[in-house]
Amino acid sequence: METLNDNCVKGKRILLLYARFFGYDVIVKNKLESLGAEVDLYDARANINTVEKAIKKIDSRFYYKKQRKFHKNIILNTRNNQYDFIFSNENIARETLMDYKKAFLNAMLVLYLDDSVENMKGVNENFDIYDRVLTFDRKDAQDYGVIFRPLFFCDTFKKLHEEKIQENNDICFIGTCHSDRLFVIDQIMMRYPKLKYFLYCYLQSWFMYYYYRLRDPAYKSKSKNFFVYKQMTMDMVGAYMAESRAILDIQHPKQTGLTMRTIETLGLGKKIITTNKDIVNYDYYNPNNVLVIDRNNPIVNEEFINSPYHPIDAELYYKYSIEGWIEEVFGE
Template sequence: MDNLKGKSILLLSPKFFNYEIEIVNALKVAGASVVWIDERPSNTFFTKAIIRLNKNFLKRKIKNYYNSVLKQISDKQKHFDFIFIISPETLTPTILTSIKTQYLNAKVILYMWDSFKNKGALELLPLVDRAISFDKNDAQQYDLSFRALFYIDAYKKQSIAFRYDLLFTGTAHSDRYNFVKRLVAKIPELNVKLFFYLSSKKLFWAKKLSDKEFKSIKLSDISFIPLNHKTTADLVHRSKIILDINHPNQVGLTMRTLETLGAQKKLITTNSDIVNYDFYNENNFLLIDRENPVMPNTFINSEYVPTESELLIKYSIHGWVCDVFQLNL
């Protein structure tokens, strides 16, 4: 696949568990040359917290940051075919207008892998040529294109012996921790592997003070060092069933859902929209109720039914690039 051969892309996205690196690599596989800019001026706990609270408090810092990095880029590169923006947190209409003025012939593409109510960015929509969301509700409400997330190559199916019956790895947000703990207590006969992550101890203590869901969570229950893709993929490959607990305010499928599909593992999820996807098979996907989760033994004990290769290609990162850039796979 080299449909982007000879094309140059300016990619702006926050750092997110190294997925930005995977996206850069996938774009290069498609033939493009890529320059990546971290969409945040800093990734310290303080900066992230202020951005989520109100990015206007960092208005000067954000402006100076973009002025600096864009000058460095413009000194080396005078042309881009695409400006590709992923779930921006600090980008303003003024800054984006300045970038567009600098690269007049570039097509601007926005992809949201978070819901607008969680990240904002609605103010950028009038300035982009193509806007895409992973959230069906957002896509319908704002008249955007829809495209689910993807799985990276590390999650392609491998023939490895099972070590775990059930696996959960993810960020400790909303009701996730307590829900998972209650669910696992109902199935003591299964060999379960759990991993909960937060980006810093400061965030943990802030949540302890402000979020009732964290009142019973101990510091030792949380890891502050994320798993890398190699380790996570190995855990997925060594597990029979993956557990996915989506954010209550989000209908878009999580990255874990697509990674489970790529690995061809069974999935238990709280996301009711799973039944509306073309890869859904009730033998492979179990929808559970957040208030009263039930896991039938028939689901746990049955084997995975292989997914069609066309669907596996579609939901790979390479299929995602093709959909976002409207290429032939």
């Protein structure tokens, strides 16, 4: 399969309520529009400052009120539009979802989970409101009876794959430094000091650095300047990954679904070193391309890094592209 079914989104009007992360909201919007859809994009989450984030952790009622008002304004701004789809990747309150259904009677309400149910408290309690629920997590799809659809790689990675960029690094890590990611990175670098690394350990703010420093011993040996506090553009993410032989993926301990970074690695035609044991159950798994490590005792086979990548089947490659994702998410 080489081209998207034009009947899928061509001529459709879509409201995207997309929780913003590394520009994927804009990427999806632009791709949908290039395929003939008319798209209105809004952040699915009300903007809150650092102090408000702290308050939210203590009492979520504050955020609920702000979020409810935020979505009422979106409905007010778009109430005259006739949507075919309302898409969200965020855990939106039940009352707010009902507001959208009442305002846009003919729209299909679609939820795509790019995080595990366990990390999105109570999201499964609202599945009955949606017309279509999909998840990137294979286990959640089985447990909750929803559609299993992995994440996607965007065109940036496909183009870089075709260019065959020179590889200057052995291992590349780009991502938010949450959970035990810093510990795993430190263990690998300590055990394999001769390998060449590119690291981009992102934190949302200096506040988060000091917060983690108080709670996690791994942060005590790092200055705040070790981390970066600005999200990298998608083009830069792709460029740095393309210059590396293998990509390091450390999924959240509570998450079993494959991360976006994992799928982007597939798009680039790169090897992946991952803590996610569930990857062996995916249709593109090949031990020549995928090395599963223990997050508590990460062992990296250097022969794996230096051996050639084995290309996957063209149909599978399409499946994990953004076009393949759109076809499943918005298809009949």
